[in-house]
Amino acid sequence: MQTGIVAALILTLVLPILRPELQQTTPLHHVDIVATDYAYVAPSSVPAGMTAFRLVNRGTHPHEVQLFRFKPDVSARTARAYLVAGNVPDSAADESGGVLIAFPGVTAHEELLVSLVRGERYALMCQFRDAPGKPQHTALGMVALLEVR
Numbered sequence: 001m002q003t004g005i006v007a008a009l010i011l012t013l014v015l016p017i018l019r020p021e022l023q024q025t026t027p028l029h030h031v032d033i034v035a036t037d038y039a040y041v042a043p044s045s046v047p048a049g050m051t052a053f054r055l056v057n058r059g060t061h062p063h064e065v066q067l068f069r070f071k072p073d074v075s076a077r078t079a080r081a082y083l084v085a086g087n088v089p090d091s092a093a094d095e096s097g098g099v100l101i102a103f104p105g106v107t108a109h110e111e112l113l114v115s116l117v118r119g120e121r122y123a124l125m126c127q128f129r130d131a132p133g134k135p136q137h138t139a140l141g142m143v144a145l146l147e148v149r
């Protein structure tokens with residue numbers, strides 16, 4: 001093996017140890033979002049910090065959770081109104097976020113890792129339909145607001 005390759009390998013292995021910003025300084029919180037037909041069972045508030053969200057589907061239909069952050073100037077009341085309407089305007093949401101999908105009876109293998117900051121509000125939404133022409137699950141109650149305390 002060439003010296004350069006060995007050096008690169010060692011750097012790759014050692015670099016994370018040398019970079020303190022990559023080290024975990026706070027515990028990782030785990031939050032399960034349980035999907036049913038048609039609601040979320042999830043905490044309404046969660047503590048700040050690095051958090052791994054998981055989607056557990058206890059329903060009989062495929063469900064998703066779109067998790068995204070509201071902009072700071074969107075009040076809890078306004079956020080709830082958008083969610084109940086099943087339509088959050090782009091201007092009210094941050095560009096960060098992610099989606100988890102789980103089939104019936106399945107827990108999604110992926111997790112969403114989010115650094116939560118106190119005072120933030122997040123939306124949970126499922127826009128799936130059981131069939132074309134059927135209502136989106138948001139209209140059936142699959143929306144939730146999550147506040148960071």
Ligand SMILES: [Cu+2]
Pocket residue numbers: 038062063064126127128137142
């Ligand atoms: Cu759904």
